[in-house]
Amino acid sequence: NAGVTQTPKFQVLKTGQSMTLQxxxxxxxxYMSWYRQDPGMGLRLIHYSVGAGITDQGEVPxxxxxxxxxxxDFPLRxxxxxxxxxxxxxxxxxxxxxxxxxQFFGPGTRLTVL
Amino acid sequence: AQTxxxxxxxxxxxxxxxxxxxxxxxxxxxxxxLFWYKQPPSRQMxxxxxQEAYKQQNATENRFSVNFQKxxxxxxxKISDSQLGDAAMYFCAYTGRIGANSKLTFGKGITLSVRP
Numbered sequence: 001n002a003g004v005t006q007t008p009k010f011q012v013l014k015t016g017q018s019m020t021l022q023x024x025x026x027x028x029x030x031y032m033s034w035y036r037q038d039p040g041m042g043l044r045l046i047h048y049s050v051g052a053g054i055t056d057q058g059e060v061p062x063x064x065x066x067x068x069x070x071x072x073d074f075p076l077r078x079x080x081x082x083x084x085x086x087x088x089x090x091x092x093x094x095x096x097x098x099x100x101x102x103q104f105f106g107p108g109t110r111l112t113v114l
Numbered sequence: 115a116q117t118x119x120x121x122x123x124x125x126x127x128x129x130x131x132x133x134x135x136x137x138x139x140x141x142x143x144x145x146x147x148l149f150w151y152k153q154p155p156s157r158q159m160x161x162x163x164x165q166e167a168y169k170q171q172n173a174t175e176n177r178f179s180v181n182f183q184k185x186x187x188x189x190x191x192k193i194s195d196s197q198l199g200d201a202a203m204y205f206c207a208y209t210g211r212i213g214a215n216s217k218l219t220f221g222k223g224i225t226l227s228v229r230p
Contacts, residue, residue, distance in 0.1 A: 033217065033218075035218075035220075040123070040222055041222060042118075042120075042205055042221050043159075043205065043207075043218070043220040044220070045217055045218065045219070048217055058217065090159065092159075092218075102161055102164075103161075103218065105159035107156075107157060107158060108157045
Protein backbone atom coordinates (compact mmCIF):
# COMPACT_ATOMS: atom_id res chain seq x y z
CA ASN A 1 0.00 0.00 0.00
CA ALA A 2 1.20 3.49 -0.84
CA GLY A 3 -0.94 4.93 1.97
CA VAL A 4 -1.89 8.59 1.51
CA THR A 5 -0.17 10.31 -1.39
CA GLN A 6 -0.16 14.02 -2.19
CA THR A 7 0.97 15.81 -5.32
CA PRO A 8 2.76 18.04 -5.89
CA LYS A 9 5.23 18.22 -2.99
CA PHE A 10 6.04 21.87 -3.71
CA GLN A 11 4.25 24.53 -5.72
CA VAL A 12 4.69 28.24 -6.35
CA LEU A 13 1.74 30.23 -7.65
CA LYS A 14 1.08 33.83 -8.51
CA THR A 15 -1.81 35.66 -6.93
CA GLY A 16 -5.02 34.91 -8.79
CA GLN A 17 -3.89 31.61 -10.30
CA SER A 18 -5.88 28.47 -9.71
CA MET A 19 -4.65 25.00 -8.95
CA THR A 20 -5.67 21.65 -7.52
CA LEU A 21 -3.81 19.81 -4.80
CA GLN A 22 -4.21 16.10 -5.31
CA UNK A 23 -4.75 13.56 -2.55
CA UNK A 24 -5.24 9.83 -2.98
CA UNK A 25 -5.38 6.86 -0.64
CA UNK A 26 -5.37 3.16 -1.40
CA UNK A 27 -6.59 1.89 1.96
CA UNK A 28 -10.31 2.07 1.12
CA UNK A 29 -10.84 4.63 3.88
CA UNK A 30 -14.22 6.32 4.08
CA TYR A 31 -13.05 9.48 5.80
CA MET A 32 -10.69 12.05 4.29
CA SER A 33 -9.67 15.51 5.44
CA TRP A 34 -7.59 18.50 4.41
CA TYR A 35 -5.58 20.56 6.90
CA ARG A 36 -3.30 23.55 6.53
CA GLN A 37 -0.29 24.17 8.74
CA ASP A 38 0.98 27.67 9.38
CA PRO A 39 3.82 28.71 11.71
CA GLY A 40 2.53 29.25 15.23
CA MET A 41 -0.97 28.07 14.27
CA GLY A 42 -0.78 24.30 14.34
CA LEU A 43 -2.92 22.40 11.82
CA ARG A 44 -6.37 23.67 10.98
CA LEU A 45 -9.13 21.73 9.27
CA ILE A 46 -10.18 23.09 5.87
CA HIS A 47 -12.69 20.54 4.55
CA TYR A 48 -13.52 16.95 5.24
CA SER A 49 -15.49 14.08 3.74
CA VAL A 50 -17.16 11.10 5.36
CA GLY A 51 -17.67 9.25 2.08
CA ALA A 52 -17.94 9.58 -1.67
CA GLY A 53 -20.29 12.40 -2.57
CA ILE A 54 -20.31 13.88 0.96
CA THR A 55 -18.19 16.86 1.99
CA ASP A 56 -18.39 19.46 4.72
CA GLN A 57 -16.54 22.56 5.86
CA GLY A 58 -13.99 22.68 8.57
CA GLU A 59 -12.55 25.61 10.51
CA VAL A 60 -10.99 27.55 7.59
CA PRO A 61 -12.88 26.70 4.36
CA UNK A 62 -12.88 30.10 2.63
CA UNK A 63 -11.02 30.14 -0.68
CA UNK A 64 -11.04 26.36 -1.05
CA UNK A 65 -13.32 23.89 -2.78
CA UNK A 66 -13.43 20.12 -2.52
CA UNK A 67 -15.29 17.24 -4.09
CA UNK A 68 -15.31 13.51 -3.45
CA UNK A 69 -16.37 11.57 -6.52
CA UNK A 70 -14.52 8.40 -5.53
CA UNK A 71 -13.48 6.80 -2.27
CA UNK A 72 -9.81 7.06 -3.24
CA ASP A 73 -9.47 10.72 -4.23
CA PHE A 74 -10.10 13.99 -2.42
CA PRO A 75 -8.70 16.97 -4.38
CA LEU A 76 -8.47 20.46 -2.90
CA ARG A 77 -9.03 23.35 -5.31
CA UNK A 78 -7.81 26.91 -4.95
CA UNK A 79 -9.89 28.96 -7.38
CA UNK A 80 -7.97 32.24 -7.06
CA UNK A 81 -4.83 31.90 -4.99
CA UNK A 82 -3.98 34.60 -2.43
CA UNK A 83 -0.76 35.16 -0.46
CA UNK A 84 -2.72 34.24 2.70
CA UNK A 85 -2.97 30.71 1.30
CA UNK A 86 0.79 30.22 1.50
CA UNK A 87 1.01 27.20 3.77
CA UNK A 88 1.76 23.52 4.07
CA UNK A 89 -1.24 21.39 3.22
CA UNK A 90 -1.87 17.94 4.62
CA UNK A 91 -4.38 15.37 3.50
CA UNK A 92 -5.44 12.62 5.91
CA UNK A 93 -7.65 9.55 5.74
CA UNK A 94 -9.12 7.11 8.21
CA UNK A 95 -11.49 4.18 8.25
CA UNK A 96 -15.05 4.61 9.39
CA UNK A 97 -16.50 2.65 12.23
CA UNK A 98 -17.36 3.11 15.84
CA UNK A 99 -14.97 4.87 18.10
CA UNK A 100 -11.69 6.30 17.00
CA UNK A 101 -9.68 5.13 14.04
CA UNK A 102 -6.28 6.64 13.46
CA GLN A 103 -5.96 9.29 10.79
CA PHE A 104 -3.14 8.60 8.34
CA PHE A 105 -1.46 11.72 7.02
CA GLY A 106 0.10 12.32 3.65
CA PRO A 107 3.58 13.89 3.31
CA GLY A 108 2.22 17.38 2.73
CA THR A 109 2.37 19.97 -0.05
CA ARG A 110 4.24 23.22 0.50
CA LEU A 111 2.45 26.00 -1.39
CA THR A 112 3.80 29.50 -1.86
CA VAL A 113 1.61 32.22 -3.35
CA LEU A 114 3.48 35.29 -4.56
CA ALA B 115 -16.15 25.14 19.84
CA GLN B 116 -13.29 23.10 21.16
CA THR B 117 -9.89 24.66 21.69
CA UNK B 118 -6.48 23.19 22.40
CA UNK B 119 -3.77 25.30 24.00
CA UNK B 120 -0.07 24.65 24.06
CA UNK B 121 1.45 27.63 25.82
CA UNK B 122 5.13 26.71 25.55
CA UNK B 123 6.46 27.30 22.02
CA UNK B 124 9.84 25.69 22.70
CA UNK B 125 11.47 23.33 25.15
CA UNK B 126 14.86 21.74 25.48
CA UNK B 127 15.97 18.57 27.24
CA UNK B 128 19.27 16.83 27.83
CA UNK B 129 19.65 13.43 26.22
CA UNK B 130 18.56 10.61 28.58
CA UNK B 131 16.59 13.04 30.76
CA UNK B 132 12.83 13.36 31.13
CA UNK B 133 10.73 16.18 29.72
CA UNK B 134 7.05 17.05 30.06
CA UNK B 135 5.10 18.90 27.39
CA UNK B 136 1.94 20.68 28.52
CA UNK B 137 -1.46 20.89 26.88
CA UNK B 138 -4.83 22.16 28.02
CA UNK B 139 -8.11 21.97 26.18
CA UNK B 140 -11.63 23.24 26.43
CA UNK B 141 -14.75 21.32 25.48
CA UNK B 142 -18.35 20.90 26.56
CA UNK B 143 -18.38 17.27 25.47
CA UNK B 144 -18.01 14.47 27.98
CA UNK B 145 -16.67 11.84 25.61
CA UNK B 146 -13.71 12.57 23.39
CA UNK B 147 -10.19 11.58 22.43
CA LEU B 148 -6.88 13.34 22.96
CA PHE B 149 -3.64 12.79 21.11
CA TRP B 150 -0.04 13.76 20.85
CA TYR B 151 1.44 13.90 17.35
CA LYS B 152 5.11 14.18 16.49
CA GLN B 153 6.30 16.06 13.41
CA PRO B 154 10.01 15.59 12.66
CA PRO B 155 11.81 17.74 10.08
CA SER B 156 10.54 15.37 7.37
CA ARG B 157 7.10 16.93 7.99
CA GLN B 158 5.43 13.54 8.40
CA MET B 159 2.75 13.53 11.09
CA UNK B 160 3.23 10.59 13.47
CA UNK B 161 0.72 9.58 16.12
CA UNK B 162 2.63 9.15 19.39
CA UNK B 163 -0.07 8.36 21.89
CA UNK B 164 -3.81 8.67 22.41
CA GLN B 165 -6.12 8.88 25.38
CA GLU B 166 -9.83 8.12 25.53
CA ALA B 167 -11.60 10.46 27.89
CA TYR B 168 -13.75 7.80 29.50
CA LYS B 169 -10.69 5.81 30.50
CA GLN B 170 -9.22 6.94 33.79
CA GLN B 171 -5.95 5.10 33.30
CA ASN B 172 -3.24 7.20 31.70
CA ALA B 173 -2.02 5.92 28.33
CA THR B 174 1.55 4.68 27.95
CA GLU B 175 3.55 3.80 24.85
CA ASN B 176 7.10 2.74 25.63
CA ARG B 177 8.99 5.91 26.72
CA PHE B 178 5.93 8.10 26.19
CA SER B 179 3.21 8.52 28.78
CA VAL B 180 0.48 11.03 29.47
CA ASN B 181 -0.92 12.69 32.56
CA PHE B 182 -4.61 13.09 31.82
CA GLN B 183 -6.53 15.28 34.26
CA LYS B 184 -10.11 15.36 32.96
CA UNK B 185 -11.49 17.76 35.54
CA UNK B 186 -8.66 20.22 34.93
CA UNK B 187 -8.82 19.60 31.16
CA UNK B 188 -5.10 18.99 31.11
CA UNK B 189 -3.22 16.49 28.96
CA UNK B 190 0.56 16.52 29.29
CA UNK B 191 3.08 14.27 27.55
CA LYS B 192 6.07 12.88 29.40
CA ILE B 193 9.04 11.63 27.41
CA SER B 194 11.43 9.51 29.46
CA ASP B 195 15.03 8.73 28.57
CA SER B 196 14.99 11.37 25.82
CA GLN B 197 16.78 10.47 22.61
CA LEU B 198 18.17 12.63 19.83
CA GLY B 199 15.46 11.26 17.55
CA ASP B 200 12.81 12.75 19.81
CA ALA B 201 13.73 16.22 18.56
CA ALA B 202 10.66 17.41 16.65
CA MET B 203 7.57 19.53 16.85
CA TYR B 204 4.85 18.01 19.03
CA PHE B 205 1.17 18.76 18.65
CA CYS B 206 -1.60 18.10 21.11
CA ALA B 207 -4.92 17.34 19.39
CA TYR B 208 -8.54 16.72 20.26
CA THR B 209 -11.53 15.11 18.63
CA GLY B 210 -15.03 14.54 19.91
CA ARG B 211 -16.69 11.17 19.61
CA ILE B 212 -18.94 12.44 16.84
CA GLY B 213 -16.85 12.90 13.72
CA ALA B 214 -13.92 11.35 15.54
CA ASN B 215 -12.42 9.91 12.44
CA SER B 216 -12.45 13.02 10.32
CA LYS B 217 -11.95 16.12 12.42
CA LEU B 218 -9.00 16.94 14.63
CA THR B 219 -8.43 20.20 16.49
CA PHE B 220 -4.74 20.88 17.02
CA GLY B 221 -2.78 23.07 19.38
CA LYS B 222 -0.12 25.41 18.02
CA GLY B 223 2.65 22.95 18.71
CA ILE B 224 5.86 22.93 20.70
CA THR B 225 9.35 22.54 19.30
CA LEU B 226 11.41 20.11 21.35
CA SER B 227 15.17 20.10 21.04
CA VAL B 228 17.38 17.40 22.56
CA ARG B 229 20.89 18.32 23.69
CA PRO B 230 23.54 15.59 23.32
